[in-house]
Amino acid sequence: MNVAGAAKQHLDLDAVGLHVLHNALANIAAEMAIVMMKTSYSTIFNEGLDFSTMLLDREGNLIAEKNFAPSMMGAVNYTLRWTLEELGESFFKPGDIVVHNDPYRGNCHIPEHMLMKPIFRGEELIGFSGAIGHLAEVGGKAPGSFAADATDVYQEGLRLPPVKLFEGGRYNEQLWRVILANHRTPRNSWGDLHAMIGALNIGERRLLELGERYDLDTVIKGARSLIAYSERRLAAEISELPEGSYAASMMVEDDGVGIEPFGVKVKVVIRGGRVIADFTGSSPQVRGPMNCTFVVAAAALYNAIFCVADPQGLIPRNAGCYRPAQVIAPPGSVVNVKHPGPSVGGNTDLQPKLIDLLLAAFSQAVPERIAASSGGSSSNLLFGGVHPETGRYYSNYHFDGMGAGGTALKDGNDGEVTRHSNCRNTPVEVFEHRYPLLTLGYGLTRDSGGAGQHRGGLGTERTFRITAPEITFSALFDRCKLAPPGLFGGLPGGRSALLVKRAGTSELQSFDQAFGVRSPTKFTNVVLHEGDELHYRTPGGGGFGDPLQRAPALVREDVAEGYVSRNAAQRDYGVTIDDAGASK
Amino acid sequence: MRQGRWIEPVRRWNDTTVSYCQVCGRLIPRRSWVFEGGKGEVTACSPDCEDLYEDYLKPTYGAMDRNADHQG
């Protein structure tokens, strides 16, 4: 076939040419993401979009990404570089695909799997395609691999240091057999890993095609220039922030094993176009799975910096965007877990709070750019069993949105996904088709938005009734005891709750009351029966600014719209509203 | 002026332990950058962390005691 444009095009690496190249590279990452989304089996990929795809250079530096999950950006920045350093470039041969989910070597938590494929021009290594995603089931003590009371990594699932899924283009069958033998739903793992592999192959092909179009050396050189450009550009944005040292701290209610609270602390130092986030003084690592890995703490910092310095995403996202950020995270602390500490909930439930903590520190420098705390919990629910209608085994990882914090400019959004992700919810009609639970209600929780000049967003509430003889439940909720704080005089957002009503009773009980689990919101493998009801609320967002400064007309509107009760209007905002809706 | 040096410990493939930078907390995948911190040697992930130590950590917290974790 005679293909138009097959002749090499000249690409000047000037400001325009670099932008054209960046678009082309980002487009390849987007194409990889589409392949992964359309062919995967697990809803966590195809509905939840809990994955990211990328291209990296020969040294493992990120060139371009399609980022659905900001929480993975720390791993994206470090995993391949550390693998290259540990095993050497010669480890990667043409046709290899390497998998890696080791939390102590650069990954987020056990379910997150990073796949890397080296790309060669002849004998010469020129770069990598990569994909990272949350596999729905990777073994461990609880179905769904989300053990909220795990005390070490071995209870969380199968750990893989960098090892080869493919060697020289052929299946490394021995490894596949180990993986499939250790996952509860191997058919899903097979499908999802192949969706990722399909993405890597497309990325490899498209990068080489781009090299045919513009000349590969020009592409490689341009990618390097783009990284330098992004670093300069983000440093310039950071230079506009007031220099100084800004400290913040926060308490977290429990870790799933111990029921005492623990603290996280940060000092943000802005100077010379760089940001240091020093977590020294944070609690030693906890026994339960609320610990973060180093790369998750790093992802929280990148997230906060982007919120402050480039919210519109104008700077090409590549390794240069991460260079002005420096994390100090003491090993063996809750922000840098050491072997064999567990970490599955650190990613989903400590990370959003670290972002809020960092934003609270930044708020001392640039209050006008900041939001108060979001709900800060992913509200993870895991359940599984045999479906009474089909007789087939199912398992599901479910999460819900929460209230976002009020900002300097506006009220927080209601029922929004956590800050570290951008997953979507599962429609009730899809959910009830797949799982034997009836949804009795799904709505916003009145008065859960923290009062403030700009109100926090409302959390959500949901009620399920079990319609199967039995279902095994696990949960990892947070913000049940300690509410999301407000900022600059704003009040805290509403707390979360997770309650059960046993069949034949009318009393709502907490899970520690009903089942004797240690933490009321973090537990594993509780069995519920037909007719039992699960009631839960997700946290609301913190308020921003003094509630007494909120215009009474807005308070009246909030009451008329049912976001705020008349009592709360009186108590928090000092606005009395009579039966006719008029305020005094 | 950086004073440190690279040290590459011999580690067998069947050794599963990992070590971390005493300055920033990052993984040290293979070789480490070792320098004198005032109260003994500090093991770091890179020369950049010697700078970070001299410019930030030492002025903030004092010299690191090699026998203690630095977070105090």
Place this chain on the structure above:
Amino acid sequence: MSVVLGIDTGGTFTDFVLVDEERGAITTAKVPSTPSDPAAAIAAGLARLDGVERVDRVVIGTTVATNAVLERRGPTIIYVTNRGFEDVPFIGRMDKARIYDLHWQKPKPLVRRRHCFGIGGRLDSHGREIVALDSNDLEDLRRKAAALAGDDVAVAVCCLFAYLDGRHEQRAAEAIRAALPEAHVSLSHEVSPLWREYERASTTIADAFIKPVVSRYIQGVGRIIGDRLAAKQWNLLASNGGYLRAEQAERRPAQLLISGLAGGVIGGRYYAELAGTRRAFTLDIGGTSTDIGLILEGGQQYATEFDIDFGIPVTIPCVAVRTIGAGGGSIAWVDKGGLLHVGPQSAGAEPGPAAYGRGGSESTVTDANLILGRLNPDFFLGGAMALDLAAARSSLARLGEKLSLTAEAAALAVLRTVDENMANAIRLIAVERGLDTREFALIAFGGAGPLHARAVAERLGMATVIVPPHPGLCSAFGAAIADARVDRVQTFFADSTDVDVGAIAKTLKRLREGAVADLRLSIDVANPEIRSSADMRYSGQNYELEVPLPEGDLDVAAWEKLIDGFAAAHERQYGFALPGEPVELINLRVTALKPEPARDFADLSPGGGRPMTRRPVWFEAAAATPCAIHHRAELAAKDGLMGPAVIEETDSTTVLHPGDRLRLGKAGLLHLTLEGSA
């Protein structure tokens, strides 16, 4: 043989194309739109058009419905749903449009929370009633609705699993009508019987919300048409690219939500066929946006969901169109790091590009095209509007200073950037469907499509660009040649491990009969063409593939053939199939249509040519190239030509780069073959 009039009510202009099938000729007109009273522009256009008295069918495409939603102009909506689920429109899918923007405002639905009323009653996922809807609930609903009597009210009802059984929704509607007999009521199981409650609710609410503006539009236009034309009925172009009698369209206004976009793709499909190409992308570039359509195996493609805006999804059968915010008015700007961006901000028509001389000072894509010699300052819109070359040049000189470039180099940079953005949008559509853009032609229209098409095609490795006659009127032409068409989609869930083929067959039969009955309300047709298909996937997957259903009743043998058809489609699309794995049926689709006969036009080129001239055109920053400037009407006398060249006509301008070849095709189509292609 008939005489058909196609009209397109756009945001800036209202376009008219009169197709005389007997004579194989068309007549055109273009008048400014009158947004406050869209019928006025239609009256003005009809007055200007020769031969309207002979018209026997009128089809109008319009953006009035879309704009009402975007501008949020509409009645108070009462939203009725299951008690406990009143917040579904407010929660949405919980995702964010911008990940790191703390100040991003989640869009509010078109309904207020105080007007969301819950009722009892509940169906399960099989459509079985597990909680009855009792009369106290309905009485309570009636009372709440009655409290709003006197307001401008419309009602949307969306209950869980109503796509399986609409009786609860109907009873709610009766209660509302008892209180508000005048109010329009939209029921989700009629508007969009598809699963996913949030998207169905959003569609039903939009349907109710646009009802008044659509009714006013239909009444206003109906009066004009009744006065001026002898045609017995007139029609609106629906989002599915087919036309419906105006009264039928009014019944379900949501069908009109992307009416304005569908016409362009239908027109583009016709010209692709005329050019002998079965695989093409259509590129419609206007002042503020660019619409991209896809032609595969000679037909336009369909979708079930369109986002009017982030947060307002509508699930209606529609022609697949992707819109990006880039057009002639898009503003070029340089960020703090020195990178050039174009759009998404647009100068619009007011103040417009710097060259319009209406106070705009920022460089736009139109300004860049002007100073590079691609646009003629004295022949914009056929000379109806003079362009200010000096103003355009000084705006680009200012932009150039920021980039250390000359004005011309900055203008070339602006074009490269916007061309790349458009190519990327097309590339993504290709990727999603597993297509290779190099195998496609580009059909370029809209005022600015032919200006950019060649550069966009090059980036996609396409060899051919087709420019239809009257590129600025393609949407109106599409309306004129559209078929009468009704689409029905219904969620019907089945699993290959436990399937009741009889139940599927029954639903399919009902859908087919309903579609045919609806079609007959718009047009007299004895034996309409009926197409059916099924959306299927492997159990566990989340994206379905559409598989054609055999004609006639569905039986077990046909079902098994369908499963095989799905496996084959999966193999084609993704490169593998999973024999023996459970397969799910998700939706059934039926289309009933009366296909219009193929038409042949001798020549659609505009008359009245001007002689060839010359002017310098910049293709590279170093120097301008002396370039032949042709008027399209005088091309007929030529044997084809080589680039560089510029071809001007009243409503558009086509650019050939050095080495491109041009020949004239059927009916005056321009066939452009890119330099370096066979």
